[in-house]
Amino acid sequence: MLTRFFNLVLRAVALAGILFGSAPNAIANPQSYTVTSSDGVRLAVQESGNPDGPAVIFIHGLLGSRLNWDAQVQSARLQRYRIITYDLRGHGLSDKPLGRQSYQDGRRWADDLAAVIRGAHAKKPVLVGWSLGGVVMSNYLAAYGDHEIAGAVYVDGVIELAAGQIVAHPDVYRDMTSSNLRTHLDGERTFLSLCFNHPPDADTFDRLLANAAMASWDMQSAVPSMSVFAVDGLGNARVPLMLIYGQRDSLVDTPLTVARAIRLNPRFTTKVYADSGHAPFMEEPERFNRDLDDFIASTTGHGPR
Template sequence: MSIFPSYRSLQTFLLAALMVVVPMMSNADTRNYEVTSSDGVSIAVQESGAHDGPAIVFIHGYLGSHLNWLPQVESPLLQKYRLITYDLRGHGLSGKPSNGEAYRDGRRWADDLARVIAASDVHDAILVGWSLGGAVISNYLDFYGDGDIGGAIYVDGVVELKPDQIAAHPDIYRDLVSPDLETHLQTVRDFLRLCFHQQPDDETFQLLFANAALASWVMQENVQSISVPLAGLGKATKPILMLYGKKDALVKVSETIERAKAINPEVGTLLYDNSGHAPFIEEAERFNRDLAEFVEGALQ
Protein backbone atom coordinates (compact mmCIF):
# COMPACT_ATOMS: atom_id res chain seq x y z
CA MET A 1 0.00 0.00 0.00
CA SER A 2 1.36 3.45 -0.89
CA ILE A 3 2.18 5.77 1.99
CA PHE A 4 1.74 8.96 -0.05
CA PRO A 5 -1.88 9.74 0.92
CA SER A 6 -0.95 9.55 4.59
CA TYR A 7 2.15 11.64 3.99
CA ARG A 8 0.18 14.33 2.17
CA SER A 9 -2.37 14.38 4.98
CA LEU A 10 0.46 14.95 7.43
CA GLN A 11 1.78 17.79 5.24
CA THR A 12 -1.66 19.40 5.12
CA PHE A 13 -2.01 19.21 8.90
CA LEU A 14 1.46 20.64 9.52
CA LEU A 15 0.95 23.41 6.98
CA ALA A 16 -2.24 24.46 8.72
CA ALA A 17 -0.48 24.36 12.07
CA LEU A 18 2.42 26.46 10.84
CA MET A 19 0.10 29.04 9.32
CA VAL A 20 -1.36 29.51 12.80
CA VAL A 21 1.95 29.48 14.67
CA VAL A 22 4.14 31.52 12.35
CA PRO A 23 2.23 34.83 12.60
CA MET A 24 2.57 34.69 16.37
CA MET A 25 6.32 34.20 16.06
CA SER A 26 6.97 36.67 13.21
CA ASN A 27 7.68 40.37 13.34
CA ALA A 28 4.48 42.35 12.94
CA ASP A 29 6.16 44.36 10.17
CA THR A 30 6.99 41.30 8.06
CA ARG A 31 5.87 41.58 4.45
CA ASN A 32 4.90 38.32 2.75
CA TYR A 33 4.56 37.91 -1.00
CA GLU A 34 5.13 35.42 -3.79
CA VAL A 35 7.23 35.45 -6.95
CA THR A 36 6.97 33.07 -9.89
CA SER A 37 10.11 31.33 -11.07
CA SER A 38 11.15 30.57 -14.63
CA ASP A 39 9.28 27.25 -14.69
CA GLY A 40 6.12 28.54 -13.03
CA VAL A 41 6.91 27.51 -9.45
CA SER A 42 5.58 29.88 -6.80
CA ILE A 43 8.24 31.03 -4.33
CA ALA A 44 7.15 32.39 -0.93
CA VAL A 45 9.17 35.44 0.17
CA GLN A 46 9.29 37.30 3.49
CA GLU A 47 10.83 40.68 4.31
CA SER A 48 11.45 42.48 7.59
CA GLY A 49 13.93 44.90 9.12
CA ALA A 50 14.72 48.31 7.60
CA HIS A 51 13.25 48.57 4.11
CA ASP A 52 15.89 51.14 3.11
CA GLY A 53 18.81 49.31 4.73
CA PRO A 54 21.46 47.13 3.07
CA ALA A 55 19.83 43.89 1.96
CA ILE A 56 20.63 40.39 3.19
CA VAL A 57 19.04 37.43 1.41
CA PHE A 58 18.95 34.27 3.53
CA ILE A 59 18.79 30.87 1.81
CA HIS A 60 17.92 27.95 4.06
CA GLY A 61 19.01 24.33 3.71
CA TYR A 62 17.59 20.90 2.97
CA LEU A 63 14.29 20.17 4.79
CA GLY A 64 14.12 23.73 6.14
CA SER A 65 12.18 26.93 5.49
CA HIS A 66 12.50 30.64 6.17
CA LEU A 67 11.82 29.80 9.83
CA ASN A 68 15.38 28.52 10.13
CA TRP A 69 16.49 32.16 10.15
CA LEU A 70 14.40 33.34 13.12
CA PRO A 71 17.56 33.94 15.24
CA GLN A 72 18.65 36.42 12.56
CA VAL A 73 15.31 37.94 11.59
CA GLU A 74 14.50 38.60 15.25
CA SER A 75 17.96 39.89 16.17
CA PRO A 76 17.98 43.53 17.36
CA LEU A 77 21.49 43.88 15.95
CA LEU A 78 20.32 43.09 12.42
CA GLN A 79 17.19 45.24 12.29
CA LYS A 80 19.06 48.02 10.45
CA TYR A 81 19.29 45.70 7.45
CA ARG A 82 16.64 44.68 4.96
CA LEU A 83 16.16 41.02 5.89
CA ILE A 84 14.83 38.86 3.07
CA THR A 85 14.07 35.18 3.45
CA TYR A 86 12.31 32.76 1.14
CA ASP A 87 11.27 29.15 1.05
CA LEU A 88 13.19 27.03 -1.44
CA ARG A 89 11.17 25.12 -4.02
CA GLY A 90 9.76 21.97 -2.51
CA HIS A 91 9.94 23.48 0.99
CA GLY A 92 7.76 25.46 3.35
CA LEU A 93 5.10 27.60 1.70
CA SER A 94 6.66 27.54 -1.78
CA GLY A 95 5.46 25.44 -4.70
CA LYS A 96 6.30 21.76 -4.84
CA PRO A 97 6.76 20.51 -8.41
CA SER A 98 5.97 16.87 -9.00
CA ASN A 99 8.75 16.21 -11.54
CA GLY A 100 12.20 15.23 -10.34
CA GLU A 101 14.08 17.35 -12.88
CA ALA A 102 12.69 20.46 -11.17
CA TYR A 103 15.01 19.61 -8.25
CA ARG A 104 17.99 17.98 -9.99
CA ASP A 105 18.57 20.91 -12.33
CA GLY A 106 20.60 23.48 -10.41
CA ARG A 107 19.57 26.22 -12.84
CA ARG A 108 16.02 26.10 -11.48
CA TRP A 109 17.25 26.94 -7.97
CA ALA A 110 19.40 29.76 -9.36
CA ASP A 111 16.39 31.14 -11.23
CA ASP A 112 14.35 31.12 -8.02
CA LEU A 113 16.96 33.23 -6.24
CA ALA A 114 17.30 35.57 -9.21
CA ARG A 115 13.51 36.11 -9.25
CA VAL A 116 13.53 36.88 -5.51
CA ILE A 117 16.32 39.44 -5.97
CA ALA A 118 14.56 41.03 -8.96
CA ALA A 119 11.15 41.18 -7.25
CA SER A 120 12.69 42.69 -4.13
CA ASP A 121 14.44 45.32 -6.28
CA VAL A 122 17.57 45.05 -4.15
CA HIS A 123 21.07 45.99 -5.21
CA ASP A 124 24.33 44.66 -3.78
CA ALA A 125 22.50 42.20 -1.55
CA ILE A 126 24.57 39.89 0.62
CA LEU A 127 23.64 36.24 0.08
CA VAL A 128 23.74 33.93 3.10
CA GLY A 129 23.30 30.27 2.19
CA TRP A 130 23.16 27.42 4.68
CA SER A 131 23.96 23.85 3.65
CA LEU A 132 21.94 23.27 0.46
CA GLY A 133 21.74 27.06 0.30
CA GLY A 134 25.45 27.03 -0.54
CA ALA A 135 24.70 24.97 -3.65
CA VAL A 136 22.01 27.50 -4.56
CA ILE A 137 24.57 30.32 -4.30
CA SER A 138 27.03 28.40 -6.49
CA ASN A 139 24.36 27.86 -9.12
CA TYR A 140 23.38 31.52 -8.97
CA LEU A 141 26.99 32.64 -9.43
CA ASP A 142 27.39 30.27 -12.35
CA PHE A 143 24.29 31.37 -14.24
CA TYR A 144 24.01 35.03 -13.17
CA GLY A 145 27.46 36.09 -11.97
CA ASP A 146 28.02 38.40 -9.02
CA GLY A 147 27.29 41.74 -10.67
CA ASP A 148 24.00 42.24 -8.81
CA ILE A 149 25.16 41.15 -5.35
CA GLY A 150 27.55 42.57 -2.78
CA GLY A 151 29.00 39.29 -1.56
CA ALA A 152 28.10 35.88 -0.20
CA ILE A 153 28.53 33.72 2.88
CA TYR A 154 28.49 29.93 2.67
CA VAL A 155 27.28 28.76 6.10
CA ASP A 156 28.42 25.14 6.31
CA GLY A 157 27.50 25.26 2.65
CA VAL A 158 27.56 22.38 0.22
CA VAL A 159 30.22 23.11 -2.40
CA GLU A 160 29.95 19.78 -4.20
CA LEU A 161 27.95 16.64 -3.46
CA LYS A 162 31.00 14.42 -3.52
CA PRO A 163 32.21 11.81 -1.00
CA ASP A 164 35.41 13.73 -0.30
CA GLN A 165 33.34 16.67 0.95
CA ILE A 166 30.16 15.10 2.37
CA ALA A 167 30.38 12.95 5.51
CA ALA A 168 29.32 9.36 4.95
CA HIS A 169 25.93 8.58 6.49
CA PRO A 170 24.64 5.99 4.00
CA ASP A 171 21.82 4.75 6.22
CA ILE A 172 20.59 8.30 6.84
CA TYR A 173 20.50 9.33 3.19
CA ARG A 174 18.95 6.01 2.19
CA ASP A 175 16.20 6.13 4.78
CA LEU A 176 15.40 9.82 4.30
CA VAL A 177 13.73 8.69 1.08
CA SER A 178 12.32 5.44 2.47
CA PRO A 179 8.82 4.62 1.21
CA ASP A 180 7.92 3.68 4.78
CA LEU A 181 6.61 6.76 6.56
CA GLU A 182 7.71 5.75 10.05
CA THR A 183 11.24 4.99 8.85
CA HIS A 184 11.37 8.29 7.00
CA LEU A 185 10.21 10.38 9.96
CA GLN A 186 12.55 8.66 12.41
CA THR A 187 15.41 9.31 10.00
CA VAL A 188 14.44 12.96 9.68
CA ARG A 189 14.85 13.24 13.46
CA ASP A 190 18.27 11.58 13.25
CA PHE A 191 19.29 13.87 10.39
CA LEU A 192 18.23 16.98 12.30
CA ARG A 193 20.21 15.87 15.34
CA LEU A 194 23.28 15.53 13.11
CA CYS A 195 22.91 19.20 12.20
CA PHE A 196 23.95 20.28 15.69
CA HIS A 197 26.90 19.95 18.02
CA GLN A 198 25.03 22.09 20.56
CA GLN A 199 21.55 20.60 20.40
CA PRO A 200 18.66 23.10 20.21
CA ASP A 201 15.92 23.39 22.81
CA ASP A 202 12.85 21.23 22.34
CA GLU A 203 10.66 24.03 20.95
CA THR A 204 13.23 24.87 18.28
CA PHE A 205 13.70 21.21 17.40
CA GLN A 206 9.97 20.65 17.00
CA LEU A 207 9.75 23.65 14.68
CA LEU A 208 12.62 22.26 12.60
CA PHE A 209 10.92 18.88 12.48
CA ALA A 210 7.69 20.48 11.26
CA ASN A 211 9.75 22.25 8.58
CA ALA A 212 11.12 18.92 7.44
CA ALA A 213 7.77 17.18 7.43
CA LEU A 214 6.41 19.85 5.06
CA ALA A 215 9.11 19.21 2.46
CA SER A 216 8.13 17.67 -0.85
CA TRP A 217 8.67 13.93 -1.08
CA VAL A 218 9.74 14.26 -4.73
CA MET A 219 12.27 16.94 -3.77
CA GLN A 220 13.75 14.72 -1.08
CA GLU A 221 14.20 11.90 -3.59
CA ASN A 222 15.83 14.05 -6.25
CA VAL A 223 17.77 16.92 -4.68
CA GLN A 224 20.56 14.59 -3.59
CA SER A 225 21.51 14.64 -7.30
CA ILE A 226 21.35 18.43 -7.78
CA SER A 227 23.88 19.81 -10.26
CA VAL A 228 26.36 22.26 -8.72
CA PRO A 229 28.63 24.00 -11.26
CA LEU A 230 31.54 25.93 -9.73
CA ALA A 231 32.73 28.12 -12.60
CA GLY A 232 30.79 31.09 -11.20
CA LEU A 233 32.42 30.73 -7.80
CA GLY A 234 35.80 30.68 -9.50
CA LYS A 235 35.08 33.92 -11.38
CA ALA A 236 33.48 35.78 -8.46
CA THR A 237 35.10 39.10 -7.60
CA LYS A 238 32.82 40.10 -4.72
CA PRO A 239 33.73 39.03 -1.15
CA ILE A 240 33.02 35.37 -0.40
CA LEU A 241 33.22 33.93 3.13
CA MET A 242 33.19 30.23 4.01
CA LEU A 243 31.83 30.12 7.59
CA TYR A 244 31.70 26.63 9.11
CA GLY A 245 31.32 24.91 12.46
CA LYS A 246 34.40 22.82 13.18
CA LYS A 247 32.25 20.01 14.56
CA ASP A 248 30.07 19.71 11.46
CA ALA A 249 28.90 16.07 11.19
CA LEU A 250 27.45 16.43 7.67
CA VAL A 251 30.03 18.38 5.68
CA LYS A 252 33.77 17.68 5.77
CA VAL A 253 34.92 21.15 6.70
CA SER A 254 38.63 21.13 5.81
CA GLU A 255 38.10 19.32 2.53
CA THR A 256 35.20 21.56 1.53
CA ILE A 257 37.08 24.77 2.25
CA GLU A 258 40.14 23.42 0.45
CA ARG A 259 38.00 22.71 -2.61
CA ALA A 260 36.47 26.20 -2.52
CA LYS A 261 39.90 27.81 -2.25
CA ALA A 262 41.15 25.72 -5.15
CA ILE A 263 38.32 27.22 -7.22
CA ASN A 264 38.69 30.75 -5.84
CA PRO A 265 41.80 31.47 -3.74
CA GLU A 266 40.30 34.78 -2.59
CA VAL A 267 37.53 33.26 -0.48
CA GLY A 268 37.80 33.97 3.23
CA THR A 269 37.24 31.48 6.03
CA LEU A 270 35.83 31.65 9.54
CA LEU A 271 35.52 28.62 11.81
CA TYR A 272 33.43 28.22 14.96
CA ASP A 273 35.05 25.82 17.42
CA ASN A 274 31.85 24.94 19.29
CA SER A 275 29.35 24.60 16.45
CA GLY A 276 28.25 21.80 14.20
CA HIS A 277 26.39 22.21 10.92
CA ALA A 278 24.22 25.14 12.09
CA PRO A 279 26.37 27.87 13.71
CA PHE A 280 23.73 30.53 13.00
CA ILE A 281 21.51 28.72 15.51
CA GLU A 282 24.11 27.19 17.82
CA GLU A 283 26.06 30.44 18.31
CA ALA A 284 23.50 32.92 17.04
CA GLU A 285 24.78 36.05 18.79
CA ARG A 286 28.31 35.55 17.51
CA PHE A 287 27.04 34.69 14.06
CA ASN A 288 24.92 37.84 13.92
CA ARG A 289 27.90 40.00 14.90
CA ASP A 290 30.08 38.34 12.27
CA LEU A 291 27.35 38.70 9.67
CA ALA A 292 26.98 42.43 10.39
CA GLU A 293 30.76 42.87 10.17
CA PHE A 294 30.86 41.08 6.83
CA VAL A 295 28.02 43.18 5.43
CA GLU A 296 29.65 46.43 6.47
CA GLY A 297 33.02 45.36 5.05
CA ALA A 298 31.62 44.06 1.78
CA LEU A 299 29.66 47.21 1.07
CA GLN A 300 32.44 49.72 1.80
Protein backbone atom coordinates in the same frame (compact mmCIF):
# COMPACT_ATOMS: atom_id res chain seq x y z
CA MET B 1 -10.11 77.82 20.00
CA LEU B 2 -11.24 74.28 19.12
CA THR B 3 -10.31 74.79 15.48
CA ARG B 4 -6.85 75.98 16.48
CA PHE B 5 -6.41 72.88 18.68
CA PHE B 6 -7.26 70.50 15.83
CA ASN B 7 -4.93 72.35 13.49
CA LEU B 8 -2.10 71.91 15.99
CA VAL B 9 -2.88 68.18 16.29
CA LEU B 10 -2.89 67.75 12.51
CA ARG B 11 0.43 69.57 12.21
CA ALA B 12 1.94 67.37 14.92
CA VAL B 13 0.74 64.21 13.20
CA ALA B 14 2.10 65.37 9.85
CA LEU B 15 5.45 66.27 11.40
CA ALA B 16 5.65 62.88 13.10
CA GLY B 17 4.93 61.18 9.81
CA ILE B 18 7.75 63.08 8.12
CA LEU B 19 10.20 62.33 10.89
CA PHE B 20 9.42 58.64 11.26
CA GLY B 21 8.86 58.06 7.58
CA SER B 22 12.27 59.42 6.71
CA ALA B 23 14.17 57.87 9.61
CA PRO B 24 17.12 55.97 8.14
CA ASN B 25 16.71 53.07 10.57
CA ALA B 26 12.92 52.82 10.45
CA ILE B 27 11.77 49.23 10.95
CA ALA B 28 8.96 48.04 8.71
CA ASN B 29 6.38 45.50 9.73
CA PRO B 30 7.22 42.03 8.38
CA GLN B 31 5.64 41.30 5.03
CA SER B 32 5.13 38.17 2.97
CA TYR B 33 4.59 37.75 -0.76
CA THR B 34 5.33 35.32 -3.58
CA VAL B 35 7.51 35.51 -6.66
CA THR B 36 7.34 33.21 -9.66
CA SER B 37 10.42 31.46 -11.04
CA SER B 38 11.20 30.79 -14.69
CA ASP B 39 9.36 27.44 -14.72
CA GLY B 40 6.27 28.75 -12.93
CA VAL B 41 7.19 27.60 -9.40
CA ARG B 42 5.91 30.08 -6.82
CA LEU B 43 8.28 30.93 -4.00
CA ALA B 44 7.25 32.27 -0.60
CA VAL B 45 9.27 35.37 0.33
CA GLN B 46 9.41 37.24 3.63
CA GLU B 47 10.90 40.62 4.55
CA SER B 48 11.66 42.40 7.80
CA GLY B 49 14.18 44.86 9.23
CA ASN B 50 15.01 48.26 7.76
CA PRO B 51 13.46 48.57 4.28
CA ASP B 52 16.00 51.27 3.41
CA GLY B 53 19.04 49.32 4.60
CA PRO B 54 21.35 47.12 2.53
CA ALA B 55 19.55 43.96 1.46
CA VAL B 56 20.57 40.55 2.80
CA ILE B 57 19.03 37.39 1.34
CA PHE B 58 19.15 34.29 3.53
CA ILE B 59 18.97 30.89 1.79
CA HIS B 60 18.22 27.91 4.00
CA GLY B 61 19.35 24.31 3.64
CA LEU B 62 17.82 20.91 2.97
CA LEU B 63 14.52 20.33 4.86
CA GLY B 64 14.54 23.92 6.13
CA SER B 65 12.59 27.11 5.53
CA ARG B 66 12.56 30.74 6.69
CA LEU B 67 12.26 29.41 10.25
CA ASN B 68 15.92 28.41 10.22
CA TRP B 69 16.86 32.10 10.31
CA ASP B 70 14.77 33.16 13.32
CA ALA B 71 17.86 34.14 15.35
CA GLN B 72 18.96 36.44 12.51
CA VAL B 73 15.52 37.86 11.69
CA GLN B 74 14.97 38.71 15.37
CA SER B 75 18.49 40.05 15.96
CA ALA B 76 18.60 43.69 17.09
CA ARG B 77 22.10 43.90 15.59
CA LEU B 78 20.87 42.91 12.12
CA GLN B 79 17.65 44.94 12.13
CA ARG B 80 19.38 47.81 10.38
CA TYR B 81 19.47 45.67 7.24
CA ARG B 82 16.69 44.74 4.87
CA ILE B 83 16.31 41.07 5.75
CA ILE B 84 14.88 38.84 3.04
CA THR B 85 14.21 35.13 3.48
CA TYR B 86 12.51 32.69 1.16
CA ASP B 87 11.50 29.05 1.12
CA LEU B 88 13.35 26.98 -1.48
CA ARG B 89 11.32 25.03 -4.01
CA GLY B 90 9.99 21.88 -2.40
CA HIS B 91 10.18 23.44 1.07
CA GLY B 92 8.04 25.41 3.50
CA LEU B 93 5.28 27.45 1.88
CA SER B 94 6.79 27.44 -1.61
CA ASP B 95 5.47 25.21 -4.39
CA LYS B 96 6.39 21.52 -4.30
CA PRO B 97 6.18 20.36 -7.92
CA LEU B 98 5.91 16.63 -8.51
CA GLY B 99 8.67 14.68 -10.17
CA ARG B 100 12.44 14.58 -9.75
CA GLN B 101 12.95 16.64 -12.92
CA SER B 102 11.84 19.79 -11.09
CA TYR B 103 14.79 19.51 -8.70
CA GLN B 104 17.72 17.85 -10.50
CA ASP B 105 18.64 20.76 -12.76
CA GLY B 106 20.69 23.19 -10.66
CA ARG B 107 19.80 26.01 -13.04
CA ARG B 108 16.21 25.94 -11.75
CA TRP B 109 17.41 26.69 -8.23
CA ALA B 110 19.60 29.49 -9.62
CA ASP B 111 16.59 30.91 -11.46
CA ASP B 112 14.63 30.81 -8.21
CA LEU B 113 17.20 33.00 -6.46
CA ALA B 114 17.27 35.36 -9.44
CA ALA B 115 13.46 35.60 -9.25
CA VAL B 116 13.68 36.53 -5.56
CA ILE B 117 16.29 39.22 -6.22
CA ARG B 118 14.24 40.60 -9.08
CA GLY B 119 10.87 40.29 -7.35
CA ALA B 120 12.13 41.93 -4.17
CA HIS B 121 13.83 44.72 -6.15
CA ALA B 122 16.87 43.99 -4.01
CA LYS B 123 19.77 46.19 -5.07
CA LYS B 124 23.17 44.52 -4.65
CA PRO B 125 22.14 42.12 -1.88
CA VAL B 126 24.54 40.11 0.23
CA LEU B 127 23.72 36.41 -0.11
CA VAL B 128 23.92 34.11 2.93
CA GLY B 129 23.51 30.42 2.11
CA TRP B 130 23.44 27.54 4.57
CA SER B 131 24.24 23.96 3.54
CA LEU B 132 22.22 23.33 0.36
CA GLY B 133 21.94 27.10 0.10
CA GLY B 134 25.63 27.08 -0.83
CA VAL B 135 24.84 25.03 -3.94
CA VAL B 136 22.07 27.47 -4.81
CA MET B 137 24.48 30.43 -4.58
CA SER B 138 27.17 28.69 -6.65
CA ASN B 139 24.64 27.80 -9.35
CA TYR B 140 23.35 31.37 -9.31
CA LEU B 141 26.87 32.73 -9.76
CA ALA B 142 27.48 30.34 -12.65
CA ALA B 143 24.25 31.34 -14.40
CA TYR B 144 24.09 35.07 -13.65
CA GLY B 145 27.55 36.17 -12.53
CA ASP B 146 28.18 38.42 -9.54
CA HIS B 147 27.37 41.87 -10.93
CA GLU B 148 23.94 41.95 -9.21
CA ILE B 149 25.18 41.04 -5.71
CA ALA B 150 27.52 42.66 -3.17
CA GLY B 151 28.96 39.50 -1.63
CA ALA B 152 28.27 35.94 -0.50
CA VAL B 153 28.61 34.04 2.76
CA TYR B 154 28.74 30.23 2.74
CA VAL B 155 27.55 28.85 6.09
CA ASP B 156 28.61 25.20 6.28
CA GLY B 157 27.76 25.37 2.62
CA VAL B 158 27.86 22.45 0.25
CA ILE B 159 30.47 23.45 -2.31
CA GLU B 160 30.00 20.37 -4.47
CA LEU B 161 27.87 17.28 -3.97
CA ALA B 162 31.06 15.22 -3.84
CA ALA B 163 31.75 12.16 -1.71
CA GLY B 164 34.90 13.66 -0.22
CA GLN B 165 33.08 16.73 1.06
CA ILE B 166 29.79 15.19 2.22
CA VAL B 167 30.04 12.98 5.30
CA ALA B 168 28.59 9.56 4.46
CA HIS B 169 25.30 8.68 6.16
CA PRO B 170 23.80 6.23 3.64
CA ASP B 171 21.24 4.76 6.04
CA VAL B 172 19.92 8.19 6.98
CA TYR B 173 19.52 9.39 3.40
CA ARG B 174 17.91 6.07 2.45
CA ASP B 175 15.37 6.38 5.27
CA MET B 176 14.58 10.00 4.40
CA THR B 177 13.22 8.92 1.01
CA SER B 178 11.51 5.73 2.21
CA SER B 179 7.90 5.21 1.16
CA ASN B 180 7.20 3.98 4.68
CA LEU B 181 5.97 6.98 6.64
CA ARG B 182 7.43 5.91 9.98
CA THR B 183 10.82 5.20 8.45
CA HIS B 184 10.70 8.47 6.54
CA LEU B 185 9.92 10.55 9.63
CA ASP B 186 12.56 8.77 11.70
CA GLY B 187 15.08 9.53 8.97
CA GLU B 188 14.10 13.21 9.03
CA ARG B 189 14.60 13.29 12.80
CA THR B 190 18.03 11.67 12.57
CA PHE B 191 19.12 14.04 9.81
CA LEU B 192 18.00 17.04 11.82
CA SER B 193 19.85 15.76 14.90
CA LEU B 194 23.04 15.56 12.83
CA CYS B 195 22.80 19.29 12.13
CA PHE B 196 23.81 20.23 15.67
CA ASN B 197 26.71 19.80 18.02
CA HIS B 198 24.58 21.62 20.61
CA PRO B 199 20.90 20.88 19.88
CA PRO B 200 18.33 23.67 20.24
CA ASP B 201 15.63 23.58 22.91
CA ALA B 202 12.88 20.97 22.56
CA ASP B 203 10.25 23.39 21.21
CA THR B 204 12.59 24.69 18.52
CA PHE B 205 13.67 21.18 17.54
CA ASP B 206 10.04 20.03 17.28
CA ARG B 207 9.22 23.04 15.11
CA LEU B 208 12.17 22.32 12.82
CA LEU B 209 11.17 18.66 12.63
CA ALA B 210 7.63 19.59 11.63
CA ASN B 211 9.15 21.96 9.09
CA ALA B 212 11.29 19.11 7.69
CA ALA B 213 8.24 16.87 7.38
CA MET B 214 6.68 19.45 5.02
CA ALA B 215 9.49 19.05 2.48
CA SER B 216 8.85 17.29 -0.83
CA TRP B 217 9.86 13.64 -1.00
CA ASP B 218 10.61 13.99 -4.73
CA MET B 219 12.94 16.87 -3.90
CA GLN B 220 14.78 14.85 -1.25
CA SER B 221 15.37 11.95 -3.63
CA ALA B 222 16.55 14.26 -6.43
CA VAL B 223 18.88 16.61 -4.56
CA PRO B 224 21.87 14.21 -4.32
CA SER B 225 22.02 14.16 -8.13
CA MET B 226 21.45 17.89 -8.64
CA SER B 227 23.82 19.53 -11.09
CA VAL B 228 26.31 21.87 -9.38
CA PHE B 229 28.37 24.45 -11.26
CA ALA B 230 30.83 25.37 -8.52
CA VAL B 231 33.85 25.81 -10.82
CA ASP B 232 32.07 28.30 -13.07
CA GLY B 233 30.23 29.93 -10.17
CA LEU B 234 32.70 30.25 -7.33
CA GLY B 235 35.74 30.19 -9.55
CA ASN B 236 34.73 33.35 -11.39
CA ALA B 237 33.32 35.36 -8.48
CA ARG B 238 35.08 38.64 -7.70
CA VAL B 239 32.83 40.00 -4.97
CA PRO B 240 33.80 39.58 -1.29
CA LEU B 241 33.32 36.00 -0.12
CA MET B 242 33.26 34.43 3.34
CA LEU B 243 33.14 30.91 4.76
CA ILE B 244 31.64 30.34 8.23
CA TYR B 245 31.78 26.68 9.24
CA GLY B 246 31.41 24.60 12.37
CA GLN B 247 34.44 22.49 13.23
CA ARG B 248 32.16 19.72 14.55
CA ASP B 249 29.98 19.49 11.45
CA SER B 250 28.62 15.94 11.07
CA LEU B 251 27.19 16.46 7.58
CA VAL B 252 29.87 18.40 5.71
CA ASP B 253 33.59 17.69 6.12
CA THR B 254 34.75 21.13 7.19
CA PRO B 255 38.51 20.89 6.45
CA LEU B 256 38.05 19.31 3.01
CA THR B 257 35.19 21.60 2.03
CA VAL B 258 36.96 24.78 3.14
CA ALA B 259 40.13 23.70 1.33
CA ARG B 260 38.17 23.00 -1.86
CA ALA B 261 36.39 26.35 -1.70
CA ILE B 262 39.68 28.21 -1.32
CA ARG B 263 41.21 26.28 -4.23
CA LEU B 264 38.27 27.37 -6.37
CA ASN B 265 38.54 30.97 -5.20
CA PRO B 266 41.37 32.21 -2.95
CA ARG B 267 39.41 35.41 -2.23
CA PHE B 268 37.53 33.68 0.59
CA THR B 269 37.97 34.78 4.19
CA THR B 270 37.30 31.98 6.64
CA LYS B 271 35.94 31.62 10.17
CA VAL B 272 35.66 28.19 11.81
CA TYR B 273 33.68 27.88 15.03
CA ALA B 274 35.40 25.21 17.09
CA ASP B 275 32.35 24.26 19.15
CA SER B 276 29.60 24.39 16.49
CA GLY B 277 28.19 21.70 14.28
CA HIS B 278 26.44 22.15 10.93
CA ALA B 279 24.36 25.13 12.09
CA PRO B 280 26.60 27.76 13.75
CA PHE B 281 24.03 30.50 13.16
CA MET B 282 21.68 28.64 15.51
CA GLU B 283 24.28 27.22 17.89
CA GLU B 284 26.26 30.44 18.38
CA PRO B 285 23.86 33.12 17.11
CA GLU B 286 25.41 36.14 18.83
CA ARG B 287 28.86 35.38 17.48
CA PHE B 288 27.48 34.56 14.04
CA ASN B 289 25.36 37.72 13.89
CA ARG B 290 28.36 39.83 14.87
CA ASP B 291 30.57 38.24 12.20
CA LEU B 292 27.84 38.58 9.60
CA ASP B 293 27.22 42.21 10.55
CA ASP B 294 30.92 42.98 10.16
CA PHE B 295 30.99 41.32 6.74
CA ILE B 296 27.88 43.09 5.47
CA ALA B 297 29.08 46.46 6.78
CA SER B 298 32.48 46.12 5.14
CA THR B 299 30.94 44.86 1.90
CA THR B 300 28.20 47.44 1.54
CA GLY B 301 29.94 50.40 3.17
CA HIS B 302 27.17 50.66 5.73
CA GLY B 303 29.60 51.39 8.54
CA PRO B 304 30.45 49.51 11.72
CA ARG B 305 27.80 48.71 14.31
